[in-house]
Amino acid sequence: MARLAVILALLLSLAGIAQAEERSSLLPAVPQASGEPHPEGSEFWRKLHMELMRHGRDMTVRDGVRPIEASLKGCFDCHAVKDDHGQYVTVKSETHFCRVCHDYAAVKVDCFMCHRSTPDGVDEHAIEGEGHAGLMTTPEGEEGQAAVAGYLDRLTRPARRAMTTTAEAEQ
Amino acid sequence: MTFRMPNDVKQPPAQRAANRAEMTRRDILRSGAAVASLTLAPGVTLMAFGGSPAEAAGAKADAGKRWGLLIDISKCKDDCTACISACKTENGWGGGDNPETDAQWIRKVTLKNTATGHTETMPMMCQHCEKPPCVDVCPTGASMKRVDGIVLVDKHRCIGCRYCMMACPYKARSFVHEPVINQKADAPRGVGTVESCTLCVHRVDAGGTPACVEACAAEGHGAIIFGDLKDPTSDISKRLADYPSVALRPDLDLNPGVRFTNLG
Numbered sequence: 001m002a003r004l005a006v007i008l009a010l011l012l013s014l015a016g017i018a019q020a021e022e023r024s025s026l027l028p029a030v031p032q033a034s035g036e037p038h039p040e041g042s043e044f045w046r047k048l049h050m051e052l053m054r055h056g057r058d059m060t061v062r063d064g065v066r067p068i069e070a071s072l073k074g075c076f077d078c079h080a081v082k083d084d085h086g087q088y089v090t091v092k093s094e095t096h097f098c099r100v101c102h103d104y105a106a107v108k109v110d111c112f113m114c115h116r117s118t119p120d121g122v123d124e125h126a127i128e129g130e131g132h133a134g135l136m137t138t139p140e141g142e143e144g145q146a147a148v149a150g151y152l153d154r155l156t157r158p159a160r161r162a163m164t165t166t167a168e169a170e171q
Numbered sequence: 172m173t174f175r176m177p178n179d180v181k182q183p184p185a186q187r188a189a190n191r192a193e194m195t196r197r198d199i200l201r202s203g204a205a206v207a208s209l210t211l212a213p214g215v216t217l218m219a220f221g222g223s224p225a226e227a228a229g230a231k232a233d234a235g236k237r238w239g240l241l242i243d244i245s246k247c248k249d250d251c252t253a254c255i256s257a258c259k260t261e262n263g264w265g266g267g268d269n270p271e272t273d274a275q276w277i278r279k280v281t282l283k284n285t286a287t288g289h290t291e292t293m294p295m296m297c298q299h300c301e302k303p304p305c306v307d308v309c310p311t312g313a314s315m316k317r318v319d320g321i322v323l324v325d326k327h328r329c330i331g332c333r334y335c336m337m338a339c340p341y342k343a344r345s346f347v348h349e350p351v352i353n354q355k356a357d358a359p360r361g362v363g364t365v366e367s368c369t370l371c372v373h374r375v376d377a378g379g380t381p382a383c384v385e386a387c388a389a390e391g392h393g394a395i396i397f398g399d400l401k402d403p404t405s406d407i408s409k410r411l412a413d414y415p416s417v418a419l420r421p422d423l424d425l426n427p428g429v430r431f432t433n434l435g
Contacts, residue, residue, distance in 0.1 A: 057327060058327075059231075061323065061325045061327065062315060062317070062325060063231045063232055063317075063318075064231045064232030064317055064318075064319070064372070064376050065230060065231045066230060066373075066376045066377070067230055073356045090352070113350070113351075113361040113362060113363070114326050114351075114354065114359040114360055114361030114364065115354065115356075115359045115361075116352070116353060116354045116355075116356060116359075119356075120355070120356035120357075123353060124352045124353035125352065125353050
């Protein structure tokens with residue numbers, strides 16, 4: 001009887017892990033950063049980056065304090081993402097460091113209406129051609145619907161595949 | 172104030188559970204204190220909640236200074252636009268195709284004496300007033316004067332109402348009508364906000380001089396001098412003491428930081 005209970009507990013825990021992993025595939029894949037990790041830990045910065053940056057920006061703009069750590073310029077020292085061709089991506093790209101989480105959380109980033117979204121010295125015109133990164137408008141019409149559907153598809157593809165496989169196996 | 176984290180893909184379930192714990196204000200403050208102590212490595216300056224080492228070290232705008240310009244009109248050449256080009260390059264404005272609405276941080280103005288027909292040109296930009304009307308009228312506190320006299324727009328607060336543009340007697344400010352990309356890292360600018368000459372505040376904070384001053388000197392004209400008006404030993408203060416100079420629209424009693432000599 002005890003053995004049965006142990007097996008049952010083991011099965012349940014395995015099921016729990018499987019469930020958690022399936023769910024985790026829906027979460028954003030944060031791009032790998034270069035440079036040294038934050039001494040306070042990534043979790044600290046994920047939670048508080050806006051508080052820290054807001055604090056720093058007021059100090060710089062209004063009081064002229066320049067050596068601050070939480071600046072967008074500083075972020076891109078380590079968190080600039082490159083595409084397959086080795087070219088920096090602007091915030092217009094879904095793979096941009098900021099967008100990966102912000103798209104997931106549906107939180108609009110206004111920073112890049114005024115700030116550049118790549119390291120200083122990169123020619124954003126050459127990357128983007130026509131169009132503006134600063135304006136991330138709500139997609140409209142058929143084109144917009146297709147864009148949203150495409151995004152959701154890319155986001156949930158691994159999970160959907162897993163579900164399909166399970167369904168097929170059941171049949 | 173609470174924060175909730177999404178589960179981290181790479182972390183084991185136990186760690187994920189720990190991450191779900193809510194972070195209280197006290198935790199944040201505690202963490203902020205930790206930032207200050209942890210990142211005090213050599214050469215690394217930083218911010219933290221409640222006073223940073225950078226701030227303590229005095230690396231901020233100095234209330235004991237007042238930055239200003241002295242422009243010698245007799246040295247300003249009619250066909251020269253070096254100051255404008257330098258400003259555009261430094262601060263990343265210009266390049267638009269609509270002269271009526273494009274931003275203009277600095278411009279050349281032609282003065283003509285109708286009695287004699289004599290013409291001369293001079294650069295016009297934000298006059299960095301001691302009592303700036305743009306700051307008086309700003310409804311959000313975006314228009315501001317630093318303690319060292321530099322008048323700026325804090326674009327984090329600007330709502331683009333353009334009241335300051337109406338209030339400025341020098342027509343020094345511009346509104347950004349179109350979305351912008353590829354800004355300079357030191358001169359963020361974007362659609363829906365007002366902007367003007369910053370006296371190259373990023374250069375001044377680094378101990379440098381504005382781009383227009385450098386460009387004018389590089390052209391061999393040296394018509395613009397930059398310096399501290401509060402320091403009696405500075406080049407600009409000495410010249411102001413030795414030679415006659417004027418502020419534009421002195422009737423308004425704004426005490427601009429930009430002064431002109433040999434005008435008219």
